[in-house]
Amino acid sequence: MSCYMSTKEIAAYGPYKLENDGLTPKQRARKRMEAQGLMTKGQHLGHRWAIGCVSLEITQRCNLDCTLCYLSESAEAVKDIPIDEVFRRIDEIRAMYGPNTDIQISGGDPTLRQRDELMAIVRKVRDSGMRPSLFTNGIKASRDMLEELVENGLVDVAFHVDLTQERKGYTTEVELNEVRQEYIERARGLPLSIFFNTTVYDGNFHEIPKIVDFMVKNSDIVRLASFQLQADTGRGVLTERDFMISQTTVADQIRKGAGCNINFDSMDIGHSKCNKYAMTLVADNKVHDVFYNTEYVQDVLATMGSDIVFDRQNKRQVVEQMANWVIKNPKLLPKSLGWLKDKTKDMAMDIFRAKGKVNKLSFFIHNFMDACHLEKDRIDSCVFMVATAEGPISMCLNNAKRDDFLLKPIAMPQAEGVIKFWNPITGKLQDNKPERLVVEHTRKTARGRTKEKMDAERLAAKANFGRTESDVLQDDVSVNEIAMNEAVAKQTVES
Numbered sequence: 001m002s003c004y005m006s007t008k009e010i011a012a013y014g015p016y017k018l019e020n021d022g023l024t025p026k027q028r029a030r031k032r033m034e035a036q037g038l039m040t041k042g043q044h045l046g047h048r049w050a051i052g053c054v055s056l057e058i059t060q061r062c063n064l065d066c067t068l069c070y071l072s073e074s075a076e077a078v079k080d081i082p083i084d085e086v087f088r089r090i091d092e093i094r095a096m097y098g099p100n101t102d103i104q105i106s107g108g109d110p111t112l113r114q115r116d117e118l119m120a121i122v123r124k125v126r127d128s129g130m131r132p133s134l135f136t137n138g139i140k141a142s143r144d145m146l147e148e149l150v151e152n153g154l155v156d157v158a159f160h161v162d163l164t165q166e167r168k169g170y171t172t173e174v175e176l177n178e179v180r181q182e183y184i185e186r187a188r189g190l191p192l193s194i195f196f197n198t199t200v201y202d203g204n205f206h207e208i209p210k211i212v213d214f215m216v217k218n219s220d221i222v223r224l225a226s227f228q229l230q231a232d233t234g235r236g237v238l239t240e241r242d243f244m245i246s247q248t249t250v251a252d253q254i255r256k257g258a259g260c261n262i263n264f265d266s267m268d269i270g271h272s273k274c275n276k277y278a279m280t281l282v283a284d285n286k287v288h289d290v291f292y293n294t295e296y297v298q299d300v301l302a303t304m305g306s307d308i309v310f311d312r313q314n315k316r317q318v319v320e321q322m323a324n325w326v327i328k329n330p331k332l333l334p335k336s337l338g339w340l341k342d343k344t345k346d347m348a349m350d351i352f353r354a355k356g357k358v359n360k361l362s363f364f365i366h367n368f369m370d371a372c373h374l375e376k377d378r379i380d381s382c383v384f385m386v387a388t389a390e391g392p393i394s395m396c397l398n399n400a401k402r403d404d405f406l407l408k409p410i411a412m413p414q415a416e417g418v419i420k421f422w423n424p425i426t427g428k429l430q431d432n433k434p435e436r437l438v439v440e441h442t443r444k445t446a447r448g449r450t451k452e453k454m455d456a457e458r459l460a461a462k463a464n465f466g467r468t469e470s471d472v473l474q475d476d477v478s479v480n481e482i483a484m485n486e487a488v489a490k491q492t493v494e495s
């Protein structure tokens with residue numbers, strides 16, 4: 001019997017609204033987890049956080065065309081939402097989830113947004129008492145841009161690099177380490193936490209251990225290696241994932257690369273079928289599991305609550321915060337000392353060889369759902385929201401009906417109580433609410449599955465003129481490249 005949501009249920013499930021229920025954001029999260037029977041001892045939501053993170057998509061445009069892109073096929077045809085609407089969404093996120101919420105400033109690629117606006121958005125998130133992270137493919141994230149972002153309050157940068165992006169000249173993940181290394185060097189020395197995102201599909205599953213090995217060797221800079229499992233959603237041309245790709249097999253591949261056992265089951269972040277998280281310490285390039293003792297980890301989590309907010313930009317402060325917390329919680333002192341003894345014994349030689357240098361490296365596995373295989377209990381307990389004009393909504397649910405939000409005109413209050421409507425296709429304000437918008441694709445706006453279909457139609461049409469398939473494809477590549485380069489060049493001039 002299928003437990004997937006029907007098309008009707010997906011259409012009816014709307015974004016969350018700010019409730020006047022007298023509860024704090026964390027209490028509301030707790031209520032949500034309890035309703036799903038997920039308020040376990042190891043549950044983060046409701047204990048430490050009100051939400052995992054919220055994605056703030058500040059543009060839908062991208063300078064790549066990933067084979068597993070989650071964006072809508074209409075994405076390139078819509079304009080960047082007005083900055084006032086971005087600011088309104090930031091205020092709404094703050095009101096719904098409280099301070100210290102992690103905001104993923106993403107897109108499309110957020111670096112394609114007009115530069116002064118990107119800076120203003122980062123500043124606004126930080127000034128609102130939340131933590132801005134930049135989620136980018138890194139192509140336009142120059143050193144100069146990263147420095148300016150830091151000045152405006154950026155906390156983390158997450159670089160997405162993998163084979164699904166089809167970067168020219170790279171055929172393996174190991175070769176792509178050259179790109180990852182370049183990004184690391186761009187960010188080196190800046191007070192930023194560096195993350196790397198990898199989409200896992202059958203073309204790179206076997207290389208996960210080598211990706212992990214790279215992260216370990218760069219753990220002086222890299223704080224988090226996140227692996228997203230292939231999902232059949234969005235405009236990407238690849239569809240269902242191979243049966244060999246699961247949370248379990250990816251966790252095994254990570255352990256293989258790390259060369260040690262790593263416990264991914266000590267804590268829950270929302271639904272266990274969605275998220276797996278583990279933390280390790282690295283000394284002399286040797287990896288050591290932090291969460292090996294599930295009982296202790298859960299005791300710490302239950303006692304710590306959200307009292308401590310770690311400053312990810314300041315390693316020394318995190319160690320001091322933890323040490324102070326241990327001292328202030330004498331009930332857990334015997335277990336804390338036991339953990340310290342185990343780790344010291346385990347790591348002594350590596351710490352000695354590393355001259356006392358120990359780095360923290362975390363691993364995350366995110367198991368997105370296919371658009372037509374949404375499980376309601378997971379949507380109900382989702383920890384990863386995306387901000388829409390109507391409120392935050394689960395990322396998986398949003399991915400299943402992106403155009404419902406993208407192509408809807410946005411009401412923009414003007415002076416003296418007047419409301420105008422921003423049209424996402426023209427990017428202009430108009431007096432009356434336009435009807436539901438429809439995108440007419442050109443070669444410039446077509447990406448992913450639409451582009452593939454257009455290519456196939458073009459090939460079929462041209463086949464009658466006696467040209468070879470490679471002649472026709474060559475034309476297509478040139479046209480696409482010109483269109484992409486024009487878009488990037490235009491944006492560079494604008495910013």
Ligand code: SF4
Pocket residue numbers: 270271274275366367368369378379381382383384394395396397
């Ligand atoms: S976005 Fe999807 S996979 Fe991620 S937590 Fe939400 S429901 Fe689960």
